[in-house]
Structures are given as C-alpha cells and as structure tokens.
Amino acid sequence: MGTLSLSNLELIDWSSKVKLGDGTYPAVAANGTDVVATFVYYYGLTGDLYSSVAEIR
C-alpha cells in the first residue's frame, strides 16, 4: 500500500505524429469518449489559451 510499481509500465505504441497547433504548455485529458487538449500560444507577452477536441473511436 502506498508505493507504485513503476517497473510494470508498458511502452506506448505511438501513432504517427499529427500537428495539433503551434504553441506551448500542452495539456490533455480524456474520459473514454472524448479527448480534450488545451495549449498556450504566446503572441508577444500575451498568452492565448486554445482548446481542441477529438473523439475516441
């Protein structure tokens, strides 16, 4: 109880790289149906927040 078995982590078979956008600080979460990503795009000193959605098939 209270420890993690990090040695059991499996390698991820990544799909081909697809560009989501230009930006930094990406974040992503999913709920089994949809996956939502947010990221920041800096325009000068102003950070703009963007979101994008994809369906998990």
Place this chain on the structure above:
Amino acid sequence: MKRKLLFYIGISVLGLAFVASAAAQTLEWSPAEKFDDGTDTAIAVHPSGLILEFHRTHNGGNSLWYHLGKVNGTNVTWGESQSLPDHGNWPNVAITREGHVLFVWSTGAIKSGSDLYYKVGKLDPNGDVNQTISWLTERTRWDSGFHSSIALNDKGVIVGVHESGSGGVGLYYRVGHFADPGLGDFNIVWDSGEWGINYDDGVGLPSRF
C-alpha cells in the same frame, strides 16, 4: 498442409486487423479555438463530459482561474472565467466520478522556495458550465516542490508527482487517499509516507528557471 495454410491465412488476417486498429487510433482534432488569455493550462474531463480547465493569468501575475466546459460536437462550450481562491503557479486538477475536484499548485514561479498546496472542492458532474466549485478543505501544504501533477482513480487512490523544490534534483511521487469522504473529511492521508519518494531524474520546462 491445408490446416497450415488456414493458420497462415488466419495470422495474416489478424495482422491486417492490428494494422487497421493502429491506424484507427489517429485522432481527428477539431480546429483549435481560443477561449481565454492565460498560461500554465491544465485540464480534467469527467465521464459526464464536464471539462475543468485551470490556468494562471497571462500577464505575469500569479492569480489562478478556471473554466468549466462541455464537449459540444466538435468544439467545447466554455463557461465563464472564474477565479480560484488561491494564487500560485502551475495549477493542476483531477476530478472523481462523484465530482470531487482535487486542485494542486506551486507557490513559486521558479523552483527555489516553492511549496506545493492542494485544495478539494465539489461540482455537480451533470451541472452546467457556469456552476461554481464549492470548496471543502482549506489550502493544505503537501510538500516543498514545483510543477506538480495529480491523478486519482475510481478506488480513491491519489497519486501526486512533482519536481524537487529548493536545492534538490529529480522527480518525486506520493500515494494517498481522502481521509474519510463519508464523513466529509477530504484531507489527504499520504499512504506512501511522510516524504515524497524519488523515482527519476528530470525537470519540467527549462525556460521557467
């Protein structure tokens, strides 16, 4: 011979199925849409489709803000920007199936002198995008450190990870649970011990140092 041939045909079909399955995992992202100004964004999604997005102000300050949202076809319907009750950097968020919100953040904009805090709140997972988080705990320090991330599962196991704080190097984790949700006690009991456990070397974003 015939049996061998059928075996090889079967393997080939299975192989093609795997190839098709892998190809199907490429996501079709909707066009990115601007929803606010800010930085240090973090996100969690409830099975109901309710989205929580936490971020820091973009103008160099350390006020923290959140949005709730709902997936609406190929875009997100975002609620209004609402302020979080604490200031800091690198907010991160997780939500339980019951709608309990676990919010963590770093006090420092750089590693030196930074501490990690958490706060637990409640949302209606089936509520609208302009509802407000009801906070159930005080802000609670859980470690020194920087750039934390938090996750929990349906069994109530909480895992927090972060960079070391002042003078340290490497990445640390803790495992815990809410003390007694049935009695409304959502303070975290850290089952992994009093201190974070080092699990690897690494840092977050060098541009922040």
